[in-house]
Structures are given as C-alpha cells and as structure tokens.
Amino acid sequence: MIQPAFILVRPQMGENIGGAARAMWNFGLDRMRVVAPRDGWPNQKAVAMASGAGRLLDEAGLYPTTADAVGDTVHVYATTARSRDLTKPVFTPEAAMKDARDRIARGERVAVLFGPERAGLENDDIARANAIISVPVNPDFPSLNLAQCVLLTAYEWRRATEAVEAVAMEMAGTEAATHVEIEKLAAHYEERLSEAGFFFPEAKAEGMKRTLRNLWSRMPLTRADVQILHGILRQIVRWKERGE
Template identity: 50%
Template sequence: MSDNASSPLHPLVVLARPQMGENIGAAARAMLNFGLSGMRLVSPRDGWPNPKAGAMASGAAEVIDRVRVFNTVADAVADCEFVVATTARQRGLFLPVLTPQEAAVKLREATAAGQRTAMLFGAEKAGLETQEAALANALVTIPVNPEFPSLNLAQAVLLLSYEWAKAGGTEALFSSPYTEGPASRGELRSMLDHLYAALNRSGYFWPEEKRTVLEQNLQTMFSNAGMTASELRVLHGVIRQFERHLPKGDEPSEDG
C-alpha cells in the first residue's frame, strides 16, 4: 500500500530504526492530530507489521495501514527534494541548524514550490548516524532543558507536526474537525464486515438463526448514523482491540 508520496502537499515522517512498536503507534497518532498521514520506517527493530504499533495508534489506523518500510534512510528519502533531520547535537556538517518553527516555515516554502518533503527522526536511543543526517537539507534541534535533554520519539514527532500545522495558519490548524462529509457505502461496508467477523468469533451470532436479523439491525443502525470516514476508522481501531481478546480460530464461542 502506498503512502502519500504521490502528493507533495504534506511532509512524510521518516523514522530510522525505531525500536518500540508503541512509539511508532504514538508517532502515528501525533501525525494525524495535525493532518499528516505519510509514515516511512527504516529497518524497524521488531519488524513490520507490529501489533503493538497498531494498538497504540488507535484511531490513527490510516497512518499505520499505509506505512512503507525501507532498508536504508537513503532509500526512504530518495524521492524527496527537501528533508529536515532532527538531531540533539551538532555533527560538524555544513548544514543550517533550525528551530522546529524555522523548519516548519522551510517545509511550507518547499511544498508551496511543489517539492516533496520529509521530516527525519532517528532511533530512540542512538538517534541518526552522521551519514544519515547528511542526507538532509537542514538539521533541526529542539531546545530542551540541558539537565534533562531526553525527548521521546513520539513527542518529537508531535512537536514538529504541530509546528508544521501552525505554519499553515491558525485558521487551518484550529478549524472544526466536524466538517467531514458522510462515509461512502463502501467504507461502511468494510467496517461492518470487520465488525461481523469479530462478533462471529465472539459468539454473538448464536444461535445461527439470529444472524441475518442481527446483521440487518446493525447495518440499519450504522447506516442511519451518518458516520464519517474518520469515525469509521476509529471503530476499526476499537474492533482491532476487541479482536486481541478473542479466542483463536474461526469458530464462535457459545459461552455468551
């Protein structure tokens, strides 16, 4: 599945060698809070897909479902024309060093010029290697307390994503999230199929004779709710969490 690389309007978020699935999921949530959805991973320690990332992402399934995985940072940013790399220290590179706010302005200028952009983040403990940071057009250093400089990966993603959104203007950043139109019939059908499969495993459709009526009742209820695609994605996340606690196999339980 492709990310948003076909559109130069929003920067990609590239995570180099992320170690914990929970941090990937939290980063996905931070991105979607501010309208970003294109995530790329470079050699994630625990492989991909990662169920812990999906669980932590919750309603940000659209980010997790579109993740692309690469072997190297160079491959991950090969189609990008403007890249900023976060780093906690100077590296002797002849690159401009920007604050998050300055980086957001530069990213906005690049996207306005039709360039594909990316924000590059290093691994939780070691950060980026010098040769990886050298692939960027500019470095970003987040000013933190020098006596406690540790910053969680998802927090760093959140901060830069916020600055990116803010640089587009407060009207765009704080506009109402409830202007989205209703989901398509296909999106609703996908959610219902997911729900039916989970309920079947749980034993909800027992005895079997009740299945048709119960499915019709659920379809009518959700069809009349006028839910948006975003709301359906939240339900997909809820169902995924529900599925984690179901017995393995396809046969429904009769305990209920």
C-alpha cells in the same frame, strides 16, 4: 496541501511508532515512512498504540535504508538534539515547518527524519539531510521520546499551514452584550445604589457614578452575564423588602 513525509529511522519500540502515528494524525499528517524497524513490520504493539490513527500504519511505506526512504525527496530535515561535526543550517521546529511549507508550495518534495529512541540519528543519516531541526530543550536533558519529537514537529506544521486564532473566546451558547444592554444594567445598579444611599457624599456622587459606569464598560460581559447581574440585584432588593 501536499505534506512532508515523516520518516522514522530504525525505530525500536512499536509503542513509539504507534504514538508517532497518533501525533501525526492529531495534526492532519498521514505520510509516514518507516526504515528498518527493529521488531519487524507490521507491528501489533504499534497498531494498539496508534488507536484511531491505525490507517497511517496500514499505509506507511517500509524501506530498508534511509537512502531509499528519502530517494524521491528534494529537501530533507534531520531532527537531532546533539551537535554534530557537519556543517548545515539549523532550524527550530517552527522555522523548519514554515520553510517546509514554502518549499512544498514551490513543488518540492520534503521529508523529516526522526532517529531511533536509543541514540537518535547517526551521522550517516544526517549527512543525507539538507538541514537540521533542533528543539530548544533543557541542555542538561536534551533527549526527546520519538513520539514527542514527532508531536512537536507536527504541531508546528499545523501552525504553519492553518489559520488558527492565538486566543479565542468560547461563548458557551451566548453572545456579547450590546452597549444598550450594558447601559441598562448600569442604570439599574445606579438607581438601586442611589436608593440605598451609596453615592455619598453628594459632592462625590457624579464621580462615583462615572467610575461605576467605567467599570461596566471594561468588563467583557455576555448577555447571560447581564441577565445574572440584573437577577442578583432584584433578588437583593426583594430580600431587603421582605426583611422590612
């Protein structure tokens, strides 16, 4: 899928440019544009910080002004934490990247502006944008590091364009136990507990067995779990028999 261009406007520190490149590539984004970097271009500190994402810096477009950087785009978002005297729709990063996904699917070229570390985007930059992205941060400390802002936005792009399970179970080489396996485990414990006189008094025995079986059925057991629980019980029985 075509991606949005991430445009770093007048970035000041090479380390932050490199950190932004890493953040982009973490989430599969590689269309970086850089506008008038303070310390020139290429920047060795950016290269060092980018680590495995150095390709983004090699292929990044270098532009003299924000107007040049957004010239071929159709829809532009500007990231800012401050209220401005400009009337524009304001998106969260999540909503913005969903909107960007839909616009790109319709054939639009999309870009996101990120401002310099010291004060963020200027009003002249924001005036060129169609919408604002505002991160819901602590109002008493709204300033985000450049690479952090890029990371948040790139993460939301990934969420908007990739089917990712919200929760997944890592099975670590095993698989879920079947009902038959859990039934055999329940029967094993019931048998040994009966021999130990656990189900007492007799009038309550059936209810206790039912409660125990319900306990097993509620547990998300793997086959490895079942084997361990069988082994624990066998070892306890052997230990008791040796003690006798």
